[in-house]
Amino acid sequence: MEDARRPIAVFDSGVGGVSVLRALVDLMPNENYIYFGDSAHAPYGSKPLEDVRELTEMHVTHLLEAGAKAVVVACNTATSADITILRERYPHIPMIGIEPALKPAVLSKSNPRVLVMGTAMTIRQEKFRKLLNMYEGQAVIYPLSCPGLMEFVERGELSGRALYEFLEKLLTPYKEPVLDCVVLGCTHYPFVTDTIRQILGSKVAVFEGGPGTARETRRRLQQAGLLNPSSKKGTVRFENSLNMPEKIRLCRMLLDSKENVK
Numbered sequence: 001m002e003d004a005r006r007p008i009a010v011f012d013s014g015v016g017g018v019s020v021l022r023a024l025v026d027l028m029p030n031e032n033y034i035y036f037g038d039s040a041h042a043p044y045g046s047k048p049l050e051d052v053r054e055l056t057e058m059h060v061t062h063l064l065e066a067g068a069k070a071v072v073v074a075c076n077t078a079t080s081a082d083i084t085i086l087r088e089r090y091p092h093i094p095m096i097g098i099e100p101a102l103k104p105a106v107l108s109k110s111n112p113r114v115l116v117m118g119t120a121m122t123i124r125q126e127k128f129r130k131l132l133n134m135y136e137g138q139a140v141i142y143p144l145s146c147p148g149l150m151e152f153v154e155r156g157e158l159s160g161r162a163l164y165e166f167l168e169k170l171l172t173p174y175k176e177p178v179l180d181c182v183v184l185g186c187t188h189y190p191f192v193t194d195t196i197r198q199i200l201g202s203k204v205a206v207f208e209g210g211p212g213t214a215r216e217t218r219r220r221l222q223q224a225g226l227l228n229p230s231s232k233k234g235t236v237r238f239e240n241s242l243n244m245p246e247k248i249r250l251c252r253m254l255l256d257s258k259e260n261v262k
């Protein structure tokens with residue numbers, strides 16, 4: 001019983017994983033959470049694989065030492081680089097990763113045109129290649145790495161001219177023929193959905209991995225008998241390697257933002 005009241009750790013390279021935390025809190029408001037963002041070392045997406053592994057393992061170890069009962073790696077980049085190793089290292093801890101929500105996008109209509117936005121590392125990794133191979137026959141899929149985009153969210157710049165121009169340059173080559181779906185394959189990107197929609201049109205269906213990851217977390221906790229039995233609203237504690245009050249404030253603001261992706 002006492003075990004089940006321990007917090008769920010949510011880890012990301014920065015503030016983006018709050019999009020996953022938001023889905024977790026919506027689904028399991030009675031759980032306690034520790035959110036750790038490694039903004040001091042972000043972006044992970046343009047780092048060598050070994051560095052991302054080392055940082056991820058260091059922070060996950062710290063979160064387990066802090067008493068977490070489960071870990072959600074709320075970062076597509078860290079998941080693709082390290083989730084297999086983490087699961088081998090901590091076989092008894094529910095260790096949940098995230099991947100681009102390509103499946104629901106591909107299945108949303110017959111032969112859709114799907115743009116998958118992610119970091120350079122996510123798009124390059126074997127894990128993503130395998131995902132692509134699974135769905136390539138059922139959709140026209142365009143993988144797009146977006147270096148520079150997560151930095152807008154890290155700065156708390158969620159709208160405005162500079163963001164619009166950045167995204168317009170990135171997305172204009174994909175406007176014709178019209179896309180059916182955009183998959184946000186980086187946990188930072190849901191916070192700039194409004195601008196993505198302004199450029200690609202409001203009809204484009206936008207998919208993010210947070211809600212599916214939250215459901216998977218609940219399943220895994222249930223299997224392990226680790227769902228918090230409390231009926232009271234749980235707590236959320238934020239930590240960030242930059243140790244700046246602004247980062248914690250930004251995380252709280254992002255958690256409370258209700259931008260609706262679908």
Ligand code: DGL
Nearest residue numbers: 013043044045076077187
């Ligand atoms: N939020 C991370 C993801 O989901 C990556 C951002 C970064 O490059 O650090 O992939």
